[in-house]
Amino acid sequence: MPGPYVVPVHGDAELPKEVDVVVIGGGIIGTSTALELAEAGLRVALCEKGGIGQEQSSRNWGWVRISRRDPREVPLMAEALRIWSNLDKRIEGDTGYKRAGIIFTCANAKEYADHARWNRNLEGYQLDSRMLSKAEFNAMFPGSNLPLEGALYTSNDGRAEPQKAAPAIAEAARRKGASILTECAVRGIETSGGKVSGVITERGAIACTSVVLAGGAWSSLFAGMFGLRLPQLKVMNSVLRTKPLEGGPEQAIWSNGFALRKRQDGGYTIASGHENVVDIVPKSFQFALDFLPALSKEWRSLKFRLGGRFYDEARLSTRWRMDEPSPFEYCRVLDPVPSKKLSDLALANLTKAFPVFAQAQIAQRWAGYIDVTPDAVPVISAIDAIPGFHMATGFSGHGFGIGPAAGRLMADIVLGRAPIVDAHNFRFSRFSDGSKIEIISGF
Structure with a gap:
């Protein structure tokens, strides 16, 4: 099942021997981080195992919202709204951003x-x-x-085009001096004296003093290779897009039965307002206690299933040598089969609410894996156990809109400069320091 068409970004042919920072992951978080670091004058290499923006960064709804966010994300999202308003001019590109409400x-x-x-x-x-x-x-x-x-x-909320945003930001980062490396999986990190000293990619080694893991749904697997326990699971959301349609709402709308967003081409992105599919996999048991509070609150909106995904993930290696292919090279893009039932139901509910959608023609369907944490709040943090290693992951379906500000905050942490907002709520250590994991918002 092919995913959405994403504006192609051609990776650099040459692998740099040494940079200041390697960013792992070419979604909107990774590209935004790379842009911020490059603009600050650092030498940056962004390594993506597949293509830029090919996974959840191109498969989400395209909402840029502060409304109904977890209150812990509100200060960062307020900064994101400011960044989005000038982003196209700044990057000399087209993200499709529009303040439409x-x-x-x-x-x-x-x-x-x-x-x-x-x-x-x-x-x-x-x-x-x-x-x-x-x-x-x-x-x-x-x-x-x-x-x-x-x-x-x-x-003040808005929308942008997920199939355009990360590629446009990546190209801007390249113009600022960053190396953009596609089909270049990072197999692992190297340390010297207990600190980050480089990474090993499938194409060779890159020396560096800092690494940012922005690997989305793959982050827990990568972190586990180095003894870091990142409680993270995947939730599948199914989406359909329509051909251009006259007379529909300009604003994005969320309802119990549907969610919609007008697209730059005049069509609409449509999904269920609250129902998602959760595949039971080996990590479901590993992280069961971590996610129990969230499950007790959100179980009505989750459809659990046991199927082929369990065996796919059971076969994944959790340890590998740096001189042999890693799991990231065997699956370049997570491209799950969408739930036709859920997306058809969303369109039916939407048509009841807005009869104009009876004329809608379905152009495409896709699904994506949302990377979720137990409290549905991201990790944007330095990792104390490995000096020089950082994470920006676990955005729990909220990453697209907040992405540019998350990249700014991650860059602030790497650079040791005053952070754009207080990063305490996003610290990695909250999952191991005895902090109470709070589920505040269900959106």
Whole structure:
């Protein structure tokens, strides 16, 4: 099942012998980190096992939102909104970004009160985010049939094109001096005196003093090779896109039965509002206790299944030699088969709410693996056990919108400069220092 078409980025032919920082992973987090570091004057090599933006960075909904985020992410996302507003000009490229607003609907009075309570997290940020009454929503969307109590509307939120963003940022990083290496898996890191001294790639060694792991769903496997326990599992979300359609909403909308986002080409990206598939795999048992709090809260929205993915992951090597192919070379791109049932149901629910979608023509379907942590908050952190090693991963389905600011924060940490926001909530050590793992937001 082919994934979405992603703007191709041709990797550099020459492998640098030495750089300051190697970034592992060519999604929006890795490319944004590489751009920030290159702009700061560091020598950077970005190594991607497949193609730039080929996994979840091109398969997500394309939302750029601060609304309904975990409150721990709000300060960083506020910075992301500022970065996105000038990003295309800065990188001299097209990410498809547009400030068009996002709406979270409320089916009943309890949801309305919950959304209104959440909205207090934005006090002091000078953002336009407010509650809409049912009448105000219907006036905004006169053709809708959606039964609701009201909605949360954040006009400062926006959208961008996942198939364009990471490639455009990568090309900008290259113009700033970064090496962009595709089909170049990193097999492991090397240390000297207990500190990072380089990486071994499938194409050879690169000497460096810092490494950033931005490997998305692959990060836990890579980290485990070096004795680091990163509790991370995968959740599959299925998406469909339509051909251009006139008369649909300009704003992105989330509802219990569907989520939609208008695309740059005039079509729409459509998915289930809350249902995702979770494949039971060996790591499901390894990290069961870590994820138990999240499971107890979110189980209604998760569809568990036992199938071929269990055996695929059971066969993955967890230890390998640096002079032999790693698991990353045997699977260049995670391209799961989408759930037609879930995406068809989302389109049916959307058509009931907005009859104009009865005319929609499906152009493509795909699925992607979201890399989730037990508290649904990312790791953006230096790793104390291996000086010079860093992680920016586990974005739990929220990484696309926050990506440019996450790259900035990761670069701040690598450079030792004042961070764009306090990074305490994103520390890797929270999973091992006895901290209580809190599940604050289900979105």
